[in-house]
Amino acid sequence: MRSEAKLMQGNQAIAEGAFYAGARFYAGYPITPSSEIAEECSKRMPLVGGVYMQMEDEIASMGAIIGASLAGAKSFTATSGPGFSLMQENLGLAVMGEVPCVVVDVQRAGPSTGLATKPAQADVMQIRWGRHGDQTLIALCPATVAECFSLTVTAFNFAEKFRVPVIIAPDEVVGHLRENVIIPGPGELEVIERKQPSGAPASYKPFTADADGVAPLAAYGGDYVFHVSSSMHGPEGYSNNEPANATWRVGQLHRKLEMHRDEIVITKTFDADDAEVLFIAFGATTRASRAAALELRKQGVKAGVLQLVTLWPFADREVAKLGGRAKTVVVTEMNYSGQVAGEVRRVLGSGADIRQVNSYNGQIIRPRAILKAVQ
Amino acid sequence: MAEKKERYEVILAGSGGQGLVLSGIMLAEAAILEGKNAVQTVSYGTYVRGGFSMAGVIIDSEEIIFQEVENADVVLALTEETMEMYEPLAKEGATVVYDTTLIKERTGKGLFGHPFTDMANKMGNVGMVNIIALGYMAKKNGIVDTESLAEVIKRRFSGKTREANLKALEAGIALAV
Missing domain, CATH: 3.40.50.920 (Rossmann fold)
Incomplete structure (x- = not known):
């Protein structure tokens, strides 16, 4: 009569997946139909030595997770359409600064505040193109509660490995769906940590990619002092408006994902x-x-x-x-x-x-x- | 008790605050204890209390692909509004269980009215309506074993709350015997 399967909601499974992946910082502003993710994090983050921050809005939430990530924490936020719209500006900063982070957009029916409790899959293009400039990122979309868990682990892995924001985009149906799921034990799923620099701090260049297309990322507060800017910057992170530099920089944001296309595109x-x-x-x-x-x-x-x-x-x-x-x-x-x-x-x-x-x-x-x- | 089928589709409908979502969760948890697959869906408005609220539960020994109830076997209605919505399903073979304290009585095949709310009030806690109804439905239709529901209650509650819930479950079971 005993089985290890348990009933879990999609949103809860996303929070569980985040803990499993090592997320230790959540900042957000609760909104239907994503609020259970914030609720779960508010209860659980303090218990695992992490931080839950209730922010004043979604612009600030996005800023907070970028800051926490640059300080070395795996960080994320969750929202729905109206909040996701507010996050776009800082999401662009995360792309440009190559800051690993995860954003959950539990899609509800719009436009605008629309039908707050009802499902939609209408943010597909906003996820891809919602912020200005020639940027790119990764988006994953679960169809089951089990995928809510496993794809959240994958999302953190992609974010850390490729230094890119990853969007998880369930719809309200999947976010609120409860079904039986078996949560993998520790070690059953791979958990990836971001690459750390190994050379002398004085020679660290936060945007010089290794052969895999991704640069190591040091943590603020350590020996490596570095600069992250939303404006066009060179390998060392400081302003550089040369056309050749911009060609390299914009290309690099796209190339690092193109190089690993087969790993990233899951069907x-x-x-x-x-x-x-x-x-x-x-x-x-x-x-x-x-x-x-x-x-x-x-x-x-x-x-x-x-x-x-x-x-x-x-x-x-x-x-x-x-x-x-x-x-x-x-x-x-x-x-x-x-x-x-x-x-x-x-x-x-x-x-x-x-x-x-x-x-x-x-x-x-x-x-x-x-x-x-x-x- | 009715013979247990491989698949059940259940609708629990009423208004926000009647505990229908929790009832759906408990029913699904009981099925999972029996080694079955279960999904639970919710539909609700923007109000926390008072508006339309519905939970759907599917229990199956096979994978549950489409997540929504399409052919309900059992319906619980706790408001006149939801009774009017789901009463026609009785003609298609569903068992429609409703609360005669809140809904005017009907006669007809597949319609089963009981004063769940009165019973809960007499037991000293109107919040037990959903547990009484769950016990009744499980016993009457064999959706899950009543022992599984008791186990879910024991895992979820402790102390006086546990005892009150188990008493409510027993009262519901007794109605169906």
Whole structure:
């Protein structure tokens, strides 16, 4: 009768994943439907020697986690649409300064404050392009409570390894969903720590990348004194407006992710290898799409699902490979404009039979709505 | 008690503050103790108390792919509004359990009314409504073993609260015998 599985909520599993990954600093401003993450951190951070800071708003929250990260702590925050909008400016600073951090955006229905308690997947493009300038980052999207845990560990690993902000983007459905999950024991999942400089402090250059495309990052308060700026800077961190320097700097922000593209872009497939009808989905709509695909299989239609676990960088190759084979591609997403469908169209070209199933009224997409798009 | 099925879909509906989300959690936890898979979903408005509140629970021995209740086997309604929403499901074969203290009585196949709120008040704690109803539903429909619910209560509560919850559970079970 005993089993080690326990019932856990998606948001709680994100907090658990953060503790597992070694997060020791949380700053945030609670907002539905992400508040349980703050709640969990407020209770647990002090118990593991970490810090929970209730901030005055989301701009400050983002600033606080950047500061904590530069002081050496694995740090994160959680929010939803309205708060995520406020975080953009400092998120850009984190990209430019190559500051490891994790931001959870539990997506709710907008625009603006919208439907506060209802789900959406309409921040896809904001996650990628929400801040100005030619920047880039990583975004992961869980569909189950187990993925809420494991992808949070992955998010911290990516952030630390590539010195980049990582966005975790569940929708309200997944954030509030409770299901049975088995939490891995210590050591079962890899936990990565950021690279530390080893040379003489006087010669430390915080933006000179190693062969892996990433520079070691010292912690403020130690022997290595260094400068981080949101303005264009050279390898040592100080202002440098030379065109050649900007070419190197902007390129470097992109190249470090491109170099590790295969490690960063995670997808899952369900009966996709021979699929003539391919559903492309992410987050909660993965589950409805899988149910629809199984129903179609029962009817003799070769249907399968490609789940975009990594939303950004976009899974161009995987979409091209499986989508190119399918007769019909159906993109299911909780937004009006087809934010992922547009990317799929970019990859597969305008000649492909690409259909969309969208919901933008705060209601989830059900399997029967997906089946209608195929019939 | 009814024979246990491989899969159950349950709706617990009423208004915010009636403890429906916690009931859903406890039902799912009981199923997990029995080695089953369980998902629990919630739907609620922007009010903390008083507005529409609904918890959905799916219990299955196989993987639960789509997370939402699509074909409810058992419904608990604790307000007139939610009773009107879910009463039609009885005609499709669902068991609809409702509280006759709060909802006017109906007759018909699949409709089971009991004065859960009156019972809870007489036991000295109106907050026990959901536990009485859970005991009744588990016994009547075999969703989970009542022993599993008792175990969930023992793990979750201690002292007088534990005793009061176990007493409420027993009262619900007795209604279904």
